[in-house]
Amino acid sequence: MAAEDPTSPVTVIDPPPEQAPGAGALAGALRRASGDGTVVMMAGTIVAGLTAYAWQAMGTRTLGEVTFAPVANAWTIMFLVVTILLAPVEQYATRTVAEGWTGRAHLRRTFRSLARMGAAATVLVTVVAFLLRDSLFDGVGGYALICGAIVVGFGQLALCRGILAGERNFAGYGWITGLDGIVRVAVALPLLLAFDDALLFAATIPVSTVVALFWIREWPTREEGESAGPEGIPVGRFIATTVGGTSAAQVIVAGGPLILALMGGSKAAVSSLFITQTAFRGAFLIATPGWARVLPVLTGIHLRDEHSRLRRIAELILAGSAAVAAAAGFAAAIVGPPLIGLLFGEGVRPSALVAGLMAAGTVLAIGNLGLNQVLIARVQTHRITAAWWIALGAMLLWLVAGPGAPADRVAPGFVVGEAVALILLTVASSSRLAPPPVRRAVYRARDRRDQRRAP
Numbered sequence: 001m002a003a004e005d006p007t008s009p010v011t012v013i014d015p016p017p018e019q020a021p022g023a024g025a026l027a028g029a030l031r032r033a034s035g036d037g038t039v040v041m042m043a044g045t046i047v048a049g050l051t052a053y054a055w056q057a058m059g060t061r062t063l064g065e066v067t068f069a070p071v072a073n074a075w076t077i078m079f080l081v082v083t084i085l086l087a088p089v090e091q092y093a094t095r096t097v098a099e100g101w102t103g104r105a106h107l108r109r110t111f112r113s114l115a116r117m118g119a120a121a122t123v124l125v126t127v128v129a130f131l132l133r134d135s136l137f138d139g140v141g142g143y144a145l146i147c148g149a150i151v152v153g154f155g156q157l158a159l160c161r162g163i164l165a166g167e168r169n170f171a172g173y174g175w176i177t178g179l180d181g182i183v184r185v186a187v188a189l190p191l192l193l194a195f196d197d198a199l200l201f202a203a204t205i206p207v208s209t210v211v212a213l214f215w216i217r218e219w220p221t222r223e224e225g226e227s228a229g230p231e232g233i234p235v236g237r238f239i240a241t242t243v244g245g246t247s248a249a250q251v252i253v254a255g256g257p258l259i260l261a262l263m264g265g266s267k268a269a270v271s272s273l274f275i276t277q278t279a280f281r282g283a284f285l286i287a288t289p290g291w292a293r294v295l296p297v298l299t300g301i302h303l304r305d306e307h308s309r310l311r312r313i314a315e316l317i318l319a320g321s322a323a324v325a326a327a328a329g330f331a332a333a334i335v336g337p338p339l340i341g342l343l344f345g346e347g348v349r350p351s352a353l354v355a356g357l358m359a360a361g362t363v364l365a366i367g368n369l370g371l372n373q374v375l376i377a378r379v380q381t382h383r384i385t386a387a388w389w390i391a392l393g394a395m396l397l398w399l400v401a402g403p404g405a406p407a408d409r410v411a412p413g414f415v416v417g418e419a420v421a422l423i424l425l426t427v428a429s430s431s432r433l434a435p436p437p438v439r440r441a442v443y444r445a446r447d448r449r450d451q452r453r454a455p
Contacts, residue, residue: 038170040174042174042286044176044179045178047177050181051178055188063192070138070202071198071202081147088243090292094292095295095299097220106232114235117239125147125151127144143199143202146206150205156209156212160213174289176212191204248388249388252417252421253284253365253414256277260273265410269406272350273407273410275350276340276350276354279344280359283366284362284366284369291370298310298313298373298374310374310378310430311429314371315426321363321368322422328359328362331359333355336352337352354411357412368418374429383428390421391418391421394420396413398412399413
């Protein structure tokens with residue numbers, strides 16, 4: 001059978017022949033997932049998570065908690081840079097390349113703009129890290145260079161993974177993701193044993209990302225970029241609006257412990273909330289590349305103008321997320337506290353309410369990842385920004401005006417923020433769910449836009 005052309009326009013895979021429900025259908029789904037690289041993609045994500053824990057454990061046990069603190073701050077900066085600044089780059093590459101040859105050509109034409117944005121972000125992060133070196137890095141200016149290298153290294157990693165996902169090379173995506181973590185551990189271990197140096201250990205954060213450059217085979221060529229073609233998605237507007245949304249989303253997803261500390265919560269409460277949130281966030285991190293797997297398919301649906309299908313998908317995500325969140329919250333309230341106490345110590349054991357709310361909020365956050373992809377496929381990223389900032393406002397309002405002590409308001413605030421985002425992102429994806437005045441305003445705006453585009 002001839003190999004599929006990775007540059008051809010994305011189409012949804014034809015449905016398989018009908019099978020009897022049960023084990024046969026499950027086996028067929030697993031065969032398809034294995035055949036298209038989805039299994040390798042998810043395996044690479046799991047390996048990346050495990051190697052991240054191993055890398056951190058190596059550092060804390062060898063360097064000690066005090067010496068490791070600047071390294072931990074560099075890792076935190078990496079997490080923020082990747083989730084806020086660089087995830088939109090990966091999504092842009094995926095969404096653009098998924099259009100086929102014309103999308104690859106347009107991505108090639110945007111390389112210069114992406115390089116300018118990357119250079120500006122590198123300078124900004126480096127300068128900020130240098131100015132905060134006394135607070136974050138014990139006055140060692142070398143960490144600022146590492147933070148700048150983080151932007152460059154993970155920037156090309158995000159671009160490579162986006163191209164592979166857009167071409168539906170999900171196995172390559174998984175290999176890059178897993179090898180990044182494996183190489184980091186393999187390089188860091190002998191360096192630690194030989195030099196016992198925190199700065200050198202921190203340098204392995206960006207260095208390992210070069211594995212992406214050795215894996216990708218199908219960079220868009222200069223000839224593609226110089227070819228004539230239709231105007232593609234404006235890169236500046238896409239990145240700006242997506243970063244605007246992800247920045248607010250990350251405050252909701254990861255800002256709970258910091259918010260609790262600022263509200264005067266005890267150190268014990270902050271540690272307990274951090275550990276509980278980290279324990280449940282593993283599912284969120286695994287789901288992130290899973291939704292990257294879905295984006296090319298959603299793009300194909302949009303390109304075929306199957307808008308009603310995208311609306312139904314968004315509504316199913318809403319219903320499924322709400323149902324699973326309720327079940328996960330109930331289960332976590334029962335098993336979460338004793339399990340966290342067993343694994344991390346009784347001193348950070350959360351209450352049943354906090355465990356249940358953090359689990360439920362995490363499931364809603366996973367659903368919101370999916371709704372983000374629906375809007376990205378439709379190139380409605382400005383709606384992502386609006387929805388997430390309104391959701392952040394709702395969360396902050398709850399934190400200010402909600403009942404109870406600070407520790408009692410942060411976990412419910414997380415659920416409030418994610419629930420509001422879930423509703424707003426669904427409405428943004430399926431306007432028929434909006435109130436009639438909002439729906440009429442959307443239709444009028446669409447008509448005006450169509451009139452401006454008409455010749």
